[in-house]
Amino acid sequence: MSAPALQKTYQVQHRDFGTAGEASADIKRMLRQLGVQSDILRRVSVAAYEAELNLVIHSLGGQLSLEVDTHHIQLSTSDTGPGIADLEAAMRAGFSTADDEARGMGFGAGMGLPNMKRNADAFDIQSTLGQGTQIAMTFNLS
Amino acid sequence: MTIRDLADILGAKVLVGADRMDQPVISACCSDLMSDVLAFVTEKTVLLTGLTNMHVIRTAEILDLKCIIFARGKMPGEDVLQGAEELHLVVMMAPHTMFTCAGMLYEGGLRGAAMDWKLSSHGADA
Numbered sequence: 001m002s003a004p005a006l007q008k009t010y011q012v013q014h015r016d017f018g019t020a021g022e023a024s025a026d027i028k029r030m031l032r033q034l035g036v037q038s039d040i041l042r043r044v045s046v047a048a049y050e051a052e053l054n055l056v057i058h059s060l061g062g063q064l065s066l067e068v069d070t071h072h073i074q075l076s077t078s079d080t081g082p083g084i085a086d087l088e089a090a091m092r093a094g095f096s097t098a099d100d101e102a103r104g105m106g107f108g109a110g111m112g113l114p115n116m117k118r119n120a121d122a123f124d125i126q127s128t129l130g131q132g133t134q135i136a137m138t139f140n141l142s
Numbered sequence: 143m144t145i146r147d148l149a150d151i152l153g154a155k156v157l158v159g160a161d162r163m164d165q166p167v168i169s170a171c172c173s174d175l176m177s178d179v180l181a182f183v184t185e186k187t188v189l190l191t192g193l194t195n196m197h198v199i200r201t202a203e204i205l206d207l208k209c210i211i212f213a214r215g216k217m218p219g220e221d222v223l224q225g226a227e228e229l230h231l232v233v234m235m236a237p238h239t240m241f242t243c244a245g246m247l248y249e250g251g252l253r254g255a256a257m258d259w260k261l262s263s264h265g266a267d268a
């Protein structure tokens with residue numbers, strides 16, 4: 001498909017469970033309008049949602065960005081926050097430090113990061129303790 | 143099977159989408175952790191859950207799910223019902239625990255959604 005260039009950045013607030021997920025829903029609606037095929041649409045939406053929710057739950061706030069060109073969809077996050085002490089552990093299915101508030105709301109399966117990695121065609125995570133975390137994901141079109 | 147069959151089996155109360163009950167049902171999954179649903183489910187399945195907040199509706203939107211069944215007679219808030227209506231979902235409330243709901247549906251012939259995840263001896267691998 002030949003999608004027009006598109007760039008959009010969403011601010012994501014710490015612990016704002018009321019609006020959590022709205023950026024991802026918006027991303028999904030936009031990509032669907034662009035005609036992105038359903039399998040890719042699902043993978044991008046799931047990854048965006050998990051990334052957005054991690055910003056809400058684990059960071060002190062940050063941004064989620066979407067970029068679309070002819071061949072790729074890029075999702076990236078950048079946050080300020082505690083960072084991740086042990087990235088290898090954090091990437092493991094089932095690993096979670098979600099607190100009781102987050103668990104009570106249905107988070108904390110420890111599946112967000114591994115699921116992002118699985119759904120993206122390329123996945124990169126960088127984190128600095130006490131500063132923040134950045135994630136870059138690429139999805140190939142066609 | 144249709145969504146209506148599930149309601150009949152469970153004796154569930156339909157809260158949203160009473161006019162959309164004739165859609166076919168392929169499979170079901172149940173969890174209170176939405177990231178598990180987002181990770182393990184790839185088909186348009188029915189979601190059975192005890193969680194009643196907006197996170198459930200947003201998960202349904204991300205995965206294009208059509209039907210949510212709230213177990214344990216839990217009544218979701220107005221915001222959840224309205225969100226479900228906007229997405230044209232069917233939402234119902236069943237007066238049993240999740241285990242019993244799942245058992246009743248299984249006995250009625252419904253099966254679990256395929257689990258699409260590589261498993262190794264260490265558990266689920268990314």
Ligand SMILES: Nc1ncnc2c1ncn2[C@@H]1O[C@H](COP(=O)(O)OP(=O)(O)OP(=O)(O)O)[C@@H](O)[C@H]1O
Pocket residue numbers: 050054055057058059079081082083084090091095096097098106107108109110111112113114133177178
């Ligand atoms: N942006 C972030 N800032 C700080 N820590 C993070 C961030 N994202 C993830 N983490 C850490 O990595 C762990 C694993 O994240 P992951 O998304 O896989 O699971 P979770 O968010 O705990 O639960 P789930 O996503 O299943 O609801 C988190 O529990 C948290 O400790």
Ligand SMILES: [Mg+2]
Pocket residue numbers: 050053054108111112113177
């Ligand atoms: Mg997460």
